[in-house]
Amino acid sequence: MSAREQVLARVRSALGADPEVPSVPRDYRPAGDHLPGAAELVELLEDRLRDYRAGVRRASREAVPQAVAAALAEHGSPSVVVPPGLPADWVPGAVVDDPPLDVQALDRTGAVVTACAVAIAETGTLVLDGSPDQGRRAVTLVPDLHVCVVPVGQIVGTVPEALARLDPLRPLTFVSGPSATSDIELERVEGVHGPRRLEVVVVED
Amino acid sequence: MTTVHLGMPLVRAPRGVGMLREQEPFPAAARRALADPQLRANIRRATGTIRDKRQRMVDEVPDWEQLRDAGSALKAATMARLPELLVQLEEQVTARGGTVHWARDAHEANRIVTSLVQATGADEVVKVKSMATVEIGLNQALEAAGIAAWETDLAELIVQLGRDRPSHILVPAIHRNRAEIREIFRREMPGLGTEVPADLSDVPAELAALSRRHLRAKFLSARVAVSGANFAVAETGTLAVVESEGNGRMCLTLPQTLITVMGIEKLVPTWRDLEVFLQLLPRSSTGERMNPYTSTWTGVTPGDGPQELHLVLLDNGRSATLADEVGRSALHCIRCSACLNVCPVYERTGGHAYGSVYPGPIGAVLSPQLTGVQDNASLPYASSLCGACFDACPVKIDIPRLLVELRAQHVEARAEEHPVPSAEAVAMAAAAWTMARSKRWVRAQRASRIGRLLARRSGRLPALPFPLARWTSSRELPVPPEETFRDWWARERG
Numbered sequence: 098m099s100a101r102e103q104v105l106a107r108v109r110s111a112l113g114a115d116p117e118v119p120s121v122p123r124d125y126r127p128a129g130d131h132l133p134g135a136a137e138l139v140e141l142l143e144d145r146l147r148d149y150r151a152g153v154r155r156a157s158r159e160a161v162p163q164a165v166a167a168a169l170a171e172h173g174s175p176s177v178v179v180p181p182g183l184p185a186d187w188v189p190g191a192v193v194d195d196p197p198l199d200v201q202a203l204d205r206t207g208a209v210v211t212a213c214a215v216a217i218a219e220t221g222t223l224v225l226d227g228s229p230d231q232g233r234r235a236v237t238l239v240p241d242l243h244v245c246v247v248p249v250g251q252i253v254g255t256v257p258e259a260l261a262r263l264d265p266l267r268p269l270t271f272v273s274g275p276s277a278t279s280d281i282e283l284e285r286v287e288g289v290h291g292p293r294r295l296e297v298v299v300v301e302d
Numbered sequence: 303m304t305t306v307h308l309g310m311p312l313v314r315a316p317r318g319v320g321m322l323r324e325q326e327p328f329p330a331a332a333r334r335a336l337a338d339p340q341l342r343a344n345i346r347r348a349t350g351t352i353r354d355k356r357q358r359m360v361d362e363v364p365d366w367e368q369l370r371d372a373g374s375a376l377k378a379a380t381m382a383r384l385p386e387l388l389v390q391l392e393e394q395v396t397a398r399g400g401t402v403h404w405a406r407d408a409h410e411a412n413r414i415v416t417s418l419v420q421a422t423g424a425d426e427v428v429k430v431k432s433m434a435t436v437e438i439g440l441n442q443a444l445e446a447a448g449i450a451a452w453e454t455d456l457a458e459l460i461v462q463l464g465r466d467r468p469s470h471i472l473v474p475a476i477h478r479n480r481a482e483i484r485e486i487f488r489r490e491m492p493g494l495g496t497e498v499p500a501d502l503s504d505v506p507a508e509l510a511a512l513s514r515r516h517l518r519a520k521f522l523s524a525r526v527a528v529s530g531a532n533f534a535v536a537e538t539g540t541l542a543v544v545e546s547e548g549n550g551r552m553c554l555t556l557p558q559t560l561i562t563v564m565g566i567e568k569l570v571p572t573w574r575d576l577e578v579f580l581q582l583l584p585r586s587s588t589g590e591r592m593n594p595y596t597s598t599w600t601g602v603t604p605g606d607g608p609q610e611l612h613l614v615l616l617d618n619g620r621s622a623t624l625a626d627e628v629g630r631s632a633l634h635c636i637r638c639s640a641c642l643n644v645c646p647v648y649e650r651t652g653g654h655a656y657g658s659v660y661p662g663p664i665g666a667v668l669s670p671q672l673t674g675v676q677d678n679a680s681l682p683y684a685s686s687l688c689g690a691c692f693d694a695c696p697v698k699i700d701i702p703r704l705l706v707e708l709r710a711q712h713v714e715a716r717a718e719e720h721p722v723p724s725a726e727a728v729a730m731a732a733a734a735w736t737m738a739r740s741k742r743w744v745r746a747q748r749a750s751r752i753g754r755l756l757a758r759r760s761g762r763l764p765a766l767p768f769p770l771a772r773w774t775s776s777r778e779l780p781v782p783p784e785e786t787f788r789d790w791w792a793r794e795r796g
Contacts, residue, residue, distance in 0.1 A: 103406055104617045105385050109385050112382065119382070121379055122372055123372060126368075145591060149594070233607075265600055271596035272594070273594050276548040280456040280457035281510070282347070286506050291547065
């Protein structure tokens with residue numbers, strides 16, 4: 098008998114002939130109290146992000162390039178990479194990841210600027226789904242500073258609302274603050290292997 | 303516990319491989335841990351901190367109890383449908399370009415992973431922290447085959463460089479303080495090619511920065527990575543890894559080949575079900591609203607991440623655990639470690655005393671179930687049955703009940719092996735006889751007042767002579783009261 102058949106046979110035998118399948122109560126909150134993009138959610142997201150020691154600034158749609166430039170300047174990042182689908186005028190002079198840079202080139206790059214797919218206000222989470230304006234996973238991983246542009250319409254309240262908007266067949270990355278560890282005496286330290294700085298630009302309509 | 307036997311023999315995790323068994327009985331190991339004030343101080347500080355953080359984060363969620371109920375029912379429903387869900391997962395992963403392997407036990411899983419690495423021609427792998435691969439002793443198996451396995455989680459790195467064993471599910475180096483970690487880095491890293499500054503301090507930020515420098519070159523050059531998985535979605539074939547440092551993302555994204563080793567119990571039926579567990583897990587484990595990084599991947603994405611994906615589905619005693627109708631709920635565990643952090647026993651002994659990669663209350667039930675109770679016989683007794691673990695568990699595993707059931711199993715197994723009753727059995731039978739008639743009980747109570755004379759100086763009763771010493775060696779006997787309740791009642795109301 099193959100390992101596959103044997104494991105499946107053991108599991109079937111362990112469960113017996115007709116195991117009872119309990120029903121799952123779903124009376125937890127499917128959504129928060131506010132519609133996506135509501136002012137309360139924007140404030141909550143900002144609060145949560147600051148709690149993770151991420152930087153947050155707001156900008157109108159027209160002022161995105163200035164806000165991104167200010168976020169980059171704050172950390173003195175000379176070299177910037179952007180995914181191929183990011184609006185070209187957001188980061189003038191950036192290197193476009195097309196054709197894809199190799200990891201050594203990414204390692205020499207100081208910052209990356211991307212859009213995002215969904216943001217979760219209650220947990221302070223940004224979700225990237227690999228769309229052309231968010232790029233390959235490596236692009237938002239290797240550089241030291243990640244600047245993420247979030248239109249308010251993408252901000253939802255709860256985790257269930259976010260998952261319902263996402264396509265599980267894409268490679269997804271949920272980002273809640275910069276890279277961090279608590280492995281030494283449970284003291285939180287920002288910046289281990291992923292980007293050490295996270296700057297978020299919230300775009301108001 | 304009711305055990306179902308339908309012709310298929312129960313198969314447990316094999317002996318002589320991996321890390322699931324006590325090397326010595328828990329009381330002996332615990333006694334040594336209790337004598338180490340540094341260890342106790344490190345663990346007390348860490349568990350106290352994390353307990354407070356977790357409570358704050360849980361209190362913030364208005365529907366926490368509803369989420370726990372949903373999580374508990376989802377896990378029970380998954381177990382009941384496990385065969386069909388495993389087949390569905392295999393179909394989905396295969397359809398999206400991955401390869402699924404099945405491993406009956408630790409030896410088989412190690413053989414599969416070793417040959418997959420050898421097929422790539424690589425002689426080293428980067429690893430993201432994985433309980434399953436510690437359980438099966440994968441690093442040792444790879445090393446025996448001439449393949450270096452680099453742990454990349456900071457705590458696992460500390461454990462690996464210190465030639466130590468993990469002592470906690472979430473923070474495996476919780477028993478080490480900053481000064482000890484600095485010494486491990488200073489001693490070990492130069493030999494591995496990482497320069498350590500002469501004036502390296504023990505500030506956590508500086509130690510973390512050093513680990514970043516140490517591992518960066520490995521990440522950028524690694525061709526093969528090995529991971530575990532926190533969840534697998536049967537409906538879509540999606541795998542998920544929940545982490546903090548970004549070392550997980552490095553392993554899951556940069557190498558060409560990714561090999562994931564996962565216990566067969568880690569399934570959820572649908573994508574939507576993750577909405578429950580992604581709320582329960584981070585708050586229960588690190589006491590955060592959300593962990594810094596969660597990655598999900600579904601098969602191969604051309605141009606993004608590993609182009610060769612393998613999933614090894616591991617039994618290693620899980621089907622035997624499943625055969626136990628009550629005990630199977632131990633498989634619901636999502637490895638958050640909340641039960642460790644609230645356990646008064648764990649807080650005093652630390653994780654090493656449990657002998658297994660799964661320490662604490664959940665380990666005390668899971669380890670003996672995976673190995674068979676005779677191989678971890680003392681673990682079901684490594685608990686005060688106070689119930690704090692049940693309250694903290696995000697999927698409502700009734701750990702105290704499982705502990706009591708396992709004790710009963712152990713006693714039954716021992717009674718079959720030893721027809722002569724133990725001293726404890728004799729004492730309990732005598733107690734039952736005494737309590738069965740009220741006159742006998744009253745006489746015994748009066749006689750107990752003699753104990754007060756023995757305890758006059760210390761206020762405590764001394765250890766009793768053999769065979770009762772086996773009871774008093776780890777317990778203090780309460781001093782009998784001056785007056786029994788019956789005497790008081792007779793005097794006041796009689």
